[in-house]
Amino acid sequence: KAGVTQTPRYLIKTRGQQVTLSCSPISGHRSVSWYQQTPGQGLQFLFEYFSETQRNKGNFPGRFSGRQFSNSRSEMNVSTLELGDSALYLCASSLDGGSTEQFFGPGTRLTVL
């Protein structure tokens, strides 16, 4: 079974731009969660999608949004990029979400200049 894939792997943007990241979960997994990892804050939960609905959301501004499609693929969007948005963005999929084992993708490294 193929693992979680994320595209693109690397991205460079400038302040004020917007970006869309994509995550394809393991086949059969219906939950996709997104995380941000920075040297200063470590790993932080962004949001979780399950069956095309946002089920949980972390403490991030509204510039961070996401969606999930009927095939469980998910996208995350960040608008009006700030320097502090530079981070590794990870998605993870699981069968049903909640307190179940998560399988992580390789991440997208975003650099904002």
Added chain:
Amino acid sequence: KNEVEQSPQNLTAQEGEFITINCSYSVGISALHWLQQHPGGGIVSLFMLSSGKKKHGRLIATINIQEKHSSLHITASHPRDSAVYICAAWSGGATNKLIFGTGTLLAVQP
């Protein structure tokens, strides 16, 4: 105070040594993950446990729900075990989410 705390933050060991990484949490949790992250970013789930003990190869994870404490043990450590080890607790409740520890950077020297 972080809701999930790990110790030590950095650990250097000689090949073959027995290693223990500790995780304490203050949130009420429904389960706990141990994760491994190698340079370059990829995260691998090592264990998810809600009680007792799990073993996989040279890795052992234990959890004590009453004491809100979990440990990850590595027996007969090897340089390829060098990585960051992260514990993450499911917060439970209506806004169930993973809360991460700050990680333990392990370097195993040959």
